[in-house]
Amino acid sequence: MPTVLVLINVQRDMLLSPSVTTALRELLNRARNEGAPVVHLRTGREELIFGSWPGEQIVEHTADDAFLGSALTDALPLGCRIALAGVWSEEAVRTTGLGAIKRGYRVVLISGAHEGYAPDAAPRIEHELATAGAVIAGADAVAFS
Numbered sequence: 203m204p205t206v207l208v209l210i211n212v213q214r215d216m217l218l219s220p221s222v223t224t225a226l227r228e229l230l231n232r233a234r235n236e237g238a239p240v241v242h243l244r245t246g247r248e249e250l251i252f253g254s255w256p257g258e259q260i261v262e263h264t265a266d267d268a269f270l271g272s273a274l275t276d277a278l279p280l281g282c283r284i285a286l287a288g289v290w291s292e293e294a295v296r297t298t299g300l301g302a303i304k305r306g307y308r309v310v311l312i313s314g315a316h317e318g319y320a321p322d323a324a325p326r327i328e329h330e331l332a333t334a335g336a337v338i339a340g341a342d343a344v345a346f347s
Contacts, residue, residue, distance in 0.1 A: 203281050205310075205346050207233040207240045210268065210288030210295055213248040218289065218317065225315040226287055227252060229341045233285075238346035241277045243268045243288070243298070266290075267297040269305065274298075283308040285344050286336075291318030291327040299331045309336040310344055 212218075212226055230252055233240055240258040242250055247262075254260055263272040278284070284307050286299050295316045302309045311331050317324055328338045 203283055203308075204279055205238055205283045205285050205344065206278055207238055207285045207287070207346070208243060208278075208298075209240070210243045210286070210298060210316075211245060211290055212242065212251050212288050213244050213246075214251055215246075215248045216251075216289045218251070222315060222317045223251070225312070225341060229285075229287060229312060229315050229344075232341070233346050236346040239279065239282075241274070243272075243274065243294070245294075263294075265297075266293045267301040268294060269298065269301040275305070278307070283310065285310045285312055285346075287312040287315035289317065291316050291323040292320065293318070296327045296330065299327075299336055300334055303331075303335050311336050311338050312341050312344065313338050315341055 242260045243263050259277040261274050261277050268274050284302050299309050332338050
């Protein structure tokens with residue numbers, strides 16, 4: 203089963219802390235170097251911070267749960283594991299992660315590679331997703347190949 207890196211709202215119009223930006227860049231570079239599928243979820247048509255490579259999919263979404271009203275399901279290989287990271291932990295990361303679990307995907311939320319508005323958002327969302335069945339892991343613990 204492949205592991206797909208799903209990046210949520212990693213766009214120029216989003217405010218990212220330097221540590222999360224670095225973690226996202228390193229995670230994306232590693233996924234690309236290992237040949238992992240990458241799906242970029244974005245709202246609107248804002249430019250992706252790190253761009254996209256040929257073969258990487260860009261999926262527009264309007265709902266916090268990016269599975270709703272988008273082509274996300276079509277972009278994911280059947281039975282894949284999702285490595286999830288990005289912006290708006292309290293909203294899009296949380297609801298997309300819960301939506302993935304509900305749909306039977308195995309989800310790994312990358313600690314240190316997502317953030318929200320509130321200072322305590324990341325640990326709260328990690329706890330909630332872990333309780334729902336997600337694995338919480340650092341970027342180094344995720345194997346793409």
